[in-house]
Amino acid sequence: MRLADTLRFARDAATSYPMRTTLSVLAMSIGVAAVVILTALGDGARRYVVSQFSSLGTNLVIVLPGRSGTGGFNPANAITSTPRDLSIDDAASLLRAPAVKRLAPLAVGTSEISFGGRLREVMVAGSTSDFIPLRNFELAQGQGLPEEDWNRGSSVAVIGAKIREEMFGNGPAVGQLIRVGDRRLRVVGVLKSLGQGLGMNTDELVIVPVALAQAMFNSNTLFRILVEAKSREAIPEAKEQVMNILKQRHRGEEDVTVITQDAVLATFDKLLGALTLGVAGIAAISLAVAGILVMNVMLVAVTQRTGEIGLLKALGATARTIRLAFLAEAAMLSTVGALVGYLLGQLGAFALRQAFPVFPAYPPDWAVIAGLGTALGTGLLFGVMPARRATRLDPVQALMRH
Amino acid sequence: MALIELKGIERVFQLGDSTVHALTALNLSIGTGEYVAVMGPSGSGKSTLLNLLGLLDRPSAGSYQLEDRDVTTLSPDEQAQVRSQRIGFVFQSFHLVPRLTAAENIALPMMLAGIPSRERNSRVERALADFGLEQRADHRPDQLSGGQRQRVAIARATIMQPALILADEPTGNLDRHTGDEVVHLLEALNASGVTLVVVTHDPALGARAKRQLVMEDGSLKQDSAHAPG
Numbered sequence: 001m002r003l004a005d006t007l008r009f010a011r012d013a014a015t016s017y018p019m020r021t022t023l024s025v026l027a028m029s030i031g032v033a034a035v036v037i038l039t040a041l042g043d044g045a046r047r048y049v050v051s052q053f054s055s056l057g058t059n060l061v062i063v064l065p066g067r068s069g070t071g072g073f074n075p076a077n078a079i080t081s082t083p084r085d086l087s088i089d090d091a092a093s094l095l096r097a098p099a100v101k102r103l104a105p106l107a108v109g110t111s112e113i114s115f116g117g118r119l120r121e122v123m124v125a126g127s128t129s130d131f132i133p134l135r136n137f138e139l140a141q142g143q144g145l146p147e148e149d150w151n152r153g154s155s156v157a158v159i160g161a162k163i164r165e166e167m168f169g170n171g172p173a174v175g176q177l178i179r180v181g182d183r184r185l186r187v188v189g190v191l192k193s194l195g196q197g198l199g200m201n202t203d204e205l206v207i208v209p210v211a212l213a214q215a216m217f218n219s220n221t222l223f224r225i226l227v228e229a230k231s232r233e234a235i236p237e238a239k240e241q242v243m244n245i246l247k248q249r250h251r252g253e254e255d256v257t258v259i260t261q262d263a264v265l266a267t268f269d270k271l272l273g274a275l276t277l278g279v280a281g282i283a284a285i286s287l288a289v290a291g292i293l294v295m296n297v298m299l300v301a302v303t304q305r306t307g308e309i310g311l312l313k314a315l316g317a318t319a320r321t322i323r324l325a326f327l328a329e330a331a332m333l334s335t336v337g338a339l340v341g342y343l344l345g346q347l348g349a350f351a352l353r354q355a356f357p358v359f360p361a362y363p364p365d366w367a368v369i370a371g372l373g374t375a376l377g378t379g380l381l382f383g384v385m386p387a388r389r390a391t392r393l394d395p396v397q398a399l400m401r402h
Numbered sequence: 403m404a405l406i407e408l409k410g411i412e413r414v415f416q417l418g419d420s421t422v423h424a425l426t427a428l429n430l431s432i433g434t435g436e437y438v439a440v441m442g443p444s445g446s447g448k449s450t451l452l453n454l455l456g457l458l459d460r461p462s463a464g465s466y467q468l469e470d471r472d473v474t475t476l477s478p479d480e481q482a483q484v485r486s487q488r489i490g491f492v493f494q495s496f497h498l499v500p501r502l503t504a505a506e507n508i509a510l511p512m513m514l515a516g517i518p519s520r521e522r523n524s525r526v527e528r529a530l531a532d533f534g535l536e537q538r539a540d541h542r543p544d545q546l547s548g549g550q551r552q553r554v555a556i557a558r559a560t561i562m563q564p565a566l567i568l569a570d571e572p573t574g575n576l577d578r579h580t581g582d583e584v585v586h587l588l589e590a591l592n593a594s595g596v597t598l599v600v601v602t603h604d605p606a607l608g609a610r611a612k613r614q615l616v617m618e619d620g621s622l623k624q625d626s627a628h629a630p631g
Contacts, residue, residue: 001513001514001515001516002513002516002518004519005513005516005519009513012501012502013501016500016501307497308499311497311499312510312514313458313482313485314456314458314485314491314497315485315486315491315510315511315514315558316482316483316485316486316487316511316514316515316562317482317486317514318478318479318482318483319478319479319482320479321514394459395458395459396453396458396459399458399493399497
């Protein structure tokens with residue numbers, strides 16, 4: 001039989017049993033759609049976390065007060081039980097380190113902001129002029145914190161986009177006097193809206209000079225010191241230098257934790273990569289199930305069409321012709337199923353992206369290729385068995401069942 | 403010249419513990435262009451004989467020569483080739499493919515044989531005209547009457563211009579009038595030189611043949627060609 005005839009014959013056979021065909025195409029497309037959507041979710045989560053971490057800043061080294069790792073026995077630990085706080089002077093001393101490009105101390109707390117009778121609770125971040133460029137924040141209006149002595153906080157504030165909207169509505173914000181806690185501050189800048197990020201929501205943030213924040217919260221400790229290394233290669237160097245300087249200042253005690261953004265990122269990347277693989281595994285199982293379903297459908301087709309197979313044999317069809325016809329039918333079912341599933345999956349991923357714009361739910365290429373490949377592979381593989389069965393049927397017996 | 407030469411044919415079926423001899427020690431010779439009716443009670447082996455003649459079944463012993471060629475030793479694919487080129491089947495229940503139109507059913511053997519579609523179309527057109535089915539070309543079997551269905555089946559059986567047509571109760575599912583029409587068609591084909599073997603219960607139909615074979619218990623009981631007197 002000619003190839004075009006085989007294909008047409010298989011197509012007609014498939015379309016003349018609409019229920020059976022629809023079911024197997026549906027099974028296959030659900031399998032493929034599951035692969036596409038699930039891997040889009042997994043990979044989207046990975047990309048989301050990675051991008052959020054990257055947006056924290058570039059080449060970051062973060063200093064936390066306290067020791068979180070386990071170290072060897074140090075006599076100093078035996079004497080002082082509470083870790084020394086991080087101070088503004090600690091932060092300033094780190095500027096000596098040659099691998100450090102710039103840094104920003106960070107003190108945080110919550111307070112109330114009021115303007116023109118409106119009042120709300122806000123997150124207050126105390127830092128320095130380098131904080132905004134270091135964290136890759138951008139200003140929508142005005143300017144950032146002034147360059148000044150870190151221990152002398154002037155009464156100014158940079159506010160988030162949502163705070164501006166809630167406090168000032170459509171009126172001008174820059175230059176206005178607001179009250180934060182018991183201080184009167186002048187608004188010098190407004191941050192660009194970034195949406196929800198990891199850590200703090202910048203839209204609802206008020207940034208003030210670090211000394212002012214410490215005074216407001218009546219403390220002289222820092223929450224973090226954010227250090228930017230000169231380059232990506234300089235990160236380990238910067239980490240070591242920061243550690244050494246602080247150790248010196250804290251009388252030989254390693255009472256701070258220094259983490260690098262890369263290390264955190266790599267860990268998350270690995271974790272979420274494993275998650276995506278796990279999800280892909282689940283999806284692969286659903287694909288295998290779909291393949292077995294196609295096999296069942298084809299077996300039913302062979303049984304249903306036993307008489308037809310006998311007739312084809314009586315009319316002079318060779319075993320190869322019949323095998324090819326059934327194989328072509330299985331291939332068509334799984335191809336159509338795979339394509340429909342691919343479209344459904346992309347549609348689902350698109351819907352996800354529409355519903356959660358910050359979530360980059362794109363299926364990775366490898367998953368799409370593997371999904372389509374597995375669908376076609378299982379479809380054909382599971383189509384072979386029924387096709388062989390069809391071929392082996394005895395023409396006389398097959399005819400009698402017509 | 404003998405078209406069909408059967409020598410010492412045996413066909414044994416294994417049914418559970420018992421062995422059934424469907425055909426025993428059968429010798430038969432049918433010449434080119436003959437019109438033969440095979441008759442006999444149910445279970446006498448006439449359908450088995452027809453299946454053997456059509457290469458749908460293999461004998462347990464003996465040899466079958468079709469056009470001077472031993473076809474029992476052929477591979478399944480070679481047998482398929484012989485069925486495709488030399489043998490046409492007409493069944494009691496028509497055996498049309500329900501999803502195909504009359505024209506497509508007639509073209510099916512040519513499609514299986516790999517004949518290009520242009521030639522298929524012209525041959526189908528001629529066949530439709532010959533069998534008075536021009537108006538029914540695009541109808542599916544369920545839209546055709548019994549007589550029309552059997553005419554489609556006969557058109558399909560003859561489309562490859564076989565040397566031998568095997569008909570198994572061709573009028574069994576038809577009323578007398580349409581049955582007669584179908585028989586006339588088959589006889590016209592026989593008159594044009596095609597060898598015709600008809601299996602039937604119907605004595606009236608059997609009597610029309612030029613040669614009658616009567617079977618009983620798997621062997622030939624009577625052959626009018628060698629009838630005494």
